[in-house]
Amino acid sequence: MDQKRVSRWTTAFMLGVLLVQASPVWAQAGTALGEQTLGRPYWHVFAAYAIVWILVGGWIFSIVRRLRRVEERLGNE
Amino acid sequence: MNEKQIQWSVGVLGALGVATVILLHWMVFFWVPTEATMGVVQRIFYIHVPAWWIAFVGFGLVGLCSAVYLWLGDERLDRAAVAGAEAGMVFTTIGLLTGPLWGRVAWGTWWEWEPRLTSALILWFIYLGYFLVRRSTANPEQGKKFAAVIGIIGVLDIPLIHVSVTWLRSLHPQAVILSAENPMNLDGSMGATIGVGLLAFSLIFASLFLARYAVAGYERELDLRDARLVGAQAVEA
Numbered sequence: 001m002d003q004k005r006v007s008r009w010t011t012a013f014m015l016g017v018l019l020v021q022a023s024p025v026w027a028q029a030g031t032a033l034g035e036q037t038l039g040r041p042y043w044h045v046f047a048a049y050a051i052v053w054i055l056v057g058g059w060i061f062s063i064v065r066r067l068r069r070v071e072e073r074l075g076n077e
Numbered sequence: 078m079n080e081k082q083i084q085w086s087v088g089v090l091g092a093l094g095v096a097t098v099i100l101l102h103w104m105v106f107f108w109v110p111t112e113a114t115m116g117v118v119q120r121i122f123y124i125h126v127p128a129w130w131i132a133f134v135g136f137g138l139v140g141l142c143s144a145v146y147l148w149l150g151d152e153r154l155d156r157a158a159v160a161g162a163e164a165g166m167v168f169t170t171i172g173l174l175t176g177p178l179w180g181r182v183a184w185g186t187w188w189e190w191e192p193r194l195t196s197a198l199i200l201w202f203i204y205l206g207y208f209l210v211r212r213s214t215a216n217p218e219q220g221k222k223f224a225a226v227i228g229i230i231g232v233l234d235i236p237l238i239h240v241s242v243t244w245l246r247s248l249h250p251q252a253v254i255l256s257a258e259n260p261m262n263l264d265g266s267m268g269a270t271i272g273v274g275l276l277a278f279s280l281i282f283a284s285l286f287l288a289r290y291a292v293a294g295y296e297r298e299l300d301l302r303d304a305r306l307v308g309a310q311a312v313e314a
Contacts, residue, residue, distance in 0.1 A: 040182065041116055041117045041118035041182045042117060044118055044121065044178040044179065044181065044182055045117060045118060045120050045121055045178075047178055048121045048124060048125070048174075048175040048178045048179070049102075049124060051171060051174045051175060051178075052124050052128065052171050052175070055167050055170055055171050056167065056171075056281065056285075058167075059163065059164075059167045059285060060285065062163075063285065063288050063289050063292055066292045066296065067292050067295075070292065070295045070296060070299060073299050074299070
């Protein structure tokens with residue numbers, strides 16, 4: 001093997017080692033807590049508040065519907 | 078409380094509740110600072126905790142009214158228990174749905190079968206059973222009594238939910254507001270916001286509870302009137 005070929009393989013090996021060593025850093029950079037959830041927490045907050053008022057509104061609606069049925073029964077008499 | 082007083086109370090409590098809810102939204106979205114560790118998702122706290130507070134008050138009323146109903150047999154107590162159970166179901170559902178939305182961001186998971194979450198889900202199923210038993214019995218009076226027993230059993234789960242985070246290993250954080258060692262361990266503005274949240278939910282609950290109680294009373298009166306009419310027609314025939 002000539003000198004040039006040995007140095008090329010050594011460089012490639014060194015770069016490979018560096019790549020393997022650096023990969024966890026890249027993986028973590030991609031899934032860091034702030035970056036991973038960026039934008040999404042807002043939707044969770046809005047969804048949570050929407051759920052509250054949809055369910056409370058549903059309960060109000062059911063009470064009103066019962067009251068209307070009572071009025072209809074009174075009207076039929 | 079007579080009919081007029083109930084109507085007046087429903088209106089006043091409802092109006093105050095809506096005003097407090099508007100104030101709560103302003104405080105949550107424009108005034109209170111963002112929590113340092115969890116970020117914006119922590120704002121779910123201001124509805125999640127009041128929802129559970131009302132769920133426990135509602136189910137507490139079910140347990141109390143059911144026990145006295147079984148003892149005295151007063152129809153009004155059964156109506157109050159039903160109104161409390163409906164409130165409890167609505168606000169438990171809110172708690173069970175808003176919790177995972179918070180947990181997904183804070184813990185990285187929607188749901189864990191850990192003590193507090195599991196015991197809270199059991200509470201929801203117990204009160205689902207309360208309504209199913211009421212509707213499924215052929216004799217309505219018997220259904221009310223069976224449901225009252227379930228209402229009392231269900232309320233026993235509430236202390237278990239509360240202590241589950243201290244007695245058992247839990248993913249859910251320890252109590253912040255009702256902590257025995259360090260009560261109200263919150264920043265001033267966060268404490269004020271959760272206070273307004275608790276007040277807003279309490280006012281809305283009080284108004285709707287009274288409205289539901291009143292409607293149950295009207296339904297009962299009409300049922301009795303119909304039964305009397307059917308009885309009179311049978312005698313005539």
